[in-house]
Amino acid sequence: MASSIVATPAHTLSPPAALSSTKLGAASPSLFLALSSPHSSFPSLTLTCCRNPCFLVSIKQPICRAVAGAAAAEVEDDEEEEEEEVDDGYAKSGSAFTPPTKPKTGKAALPTKRDRMRSKRFLEIQKLRDKTKEYDVVSAIMVMKQMTGTKFVESAEAHFRLKLDPKYADQQLRATVNLPKGTGQTVRVAVLAQGEKLDEAQSAGADVYGADDLIEKIKEGFMEFDKLIASPEMMPKVAGLGRILGPRGLMPNPKAGTVTSDITQAVNEFKKGKVEYRVDKTGIVHVLFGKCNFPDEDLVENFMTIVRSVETNKPKGAKGVYWRSAYICSTMSPSIRLNVKRMLEFKPLTTV
Template sequence: MRIKSVRYRKQVEMLKDGRGPMPVAQAVERVKQMAAVNVDRGYKNGKRRKGADQTVDLVMSLGIDPKQADQMLRGALMLPKGTGKTQRVIAFCDASMVAAAKAAGAVEAGADELIDRVTKGWMDFDVAVAHPQLMGKVGKLGRVLGPSGKMPSPKSGTVTADVVKAVKEYSAGKVEFRNDAGGNIHMPVGRVSFAAGDLCENIDAVISHILRIRPGTAKGQFVRCACLSATYTPSVLLETG
């Protein structure tokens, strides 16, 4: 049986007075309190050790059937307060757009040479953006980029004629999402160092967006449950209305 750490047990103890669903603001404060247990890690060699600035994640369990194509949810969202992470973006575009794409934040941009580099296994990037005219060539990278979720797609806005705008948005932290096989959506909504109000604003933006794109064929309760957690904390249930 796996033994829980002392820090984890302290975090669970914090939940004893509130196991049920909480309003977003209260849940954010609770997660920040639990994450603080990991911040001060004592001393080593006379220096205070500090934990990482943990990512705060939102998970929504949805009343959809992932086996039905018309109930699959996929897209991208620019969070009002960002995610706290700078993403490495590449752009598949012709020579006339390379300079502008790099000026917008792309770590690499180009056509045949970049495609060949990725084909050979280079994957040091988080997001790939492509111009529609190049998708005939980029499409051949499906076996390379597909498994890691980096294949450009019109649904996520990574296949677009406005390559420069897409590079700017994704470099600034625009987040892609898609439901998993269980009908769940996982989204990073910031860092524990964010102000509570900023985290609440990001969470509200995600929930509102998901509600707006509810599939017309989805039956019954759409948001079955939602929970919030940081990288090293237990989850806190959210009130979903």
């Protein structure tokens, strides 16, 4: 009798049945065929013998699971082989596939986001200075002048980071300094005064002057001046202009030298190059010290005058190291870091 596969889900033997039956011993193992029974509550393999077709034996569940696991493993191997196929010369590994990107060129290849936003001119001129080097005053000014190249004359700026917190009253810094060589800028001065003070303002060369009439013009939006000087008796009336002048930094203040009885001297000083500086909320002082077309000696003299003024007006609440860092730059060029110790020890201009 030929071998055959028999599925008998209704008469499948229970799991405890064993293959060690004496009746199976007489038959050759090659005469037994297996078939899983999907309809049975307990999956099993059913064996039938050609000598006794009516004799059925059920194999235990673990063996059935092993056979099913082997079949599943073969399916998984086939799927992995399909995933590793080559498509357009690139191997796919898993479900996530990232195509290769083209190498970046131009500004996109620059390492920092800040440089990628700079102009080509800026990227070229910043190669003239060494970011890691701290320059002395003379060398820094020479490098700064080399980096200028715009269509207008750029201003020279100084930026000092100080160990100050202006939210404390004893750590506020606000003062004025007269630059010996001037600022190179045309300053429009307005004067608020009465009586003889108006005649003094006119004689001193004030661009705009007046009393109540000028206050009304400012309220209407007149702002054609860079400095506003007021006499002490006019301050009660000027208080109403705080919302207009305050945000622009034009409000008269005794610390800034813009509230004074000597109108003639105040006008002359601001016309010749008197500048005001103050520490901002981050502890930094920003101040102009001339134009980049000034001779090097004039820029050095103006700069050191500002440094000495900042040192002289050191607030009482400043503790520890007062100077943290110092930089100079032109209006449209990168900053140049100064050596603070050499800057403070700089000797006069006869050695320049």
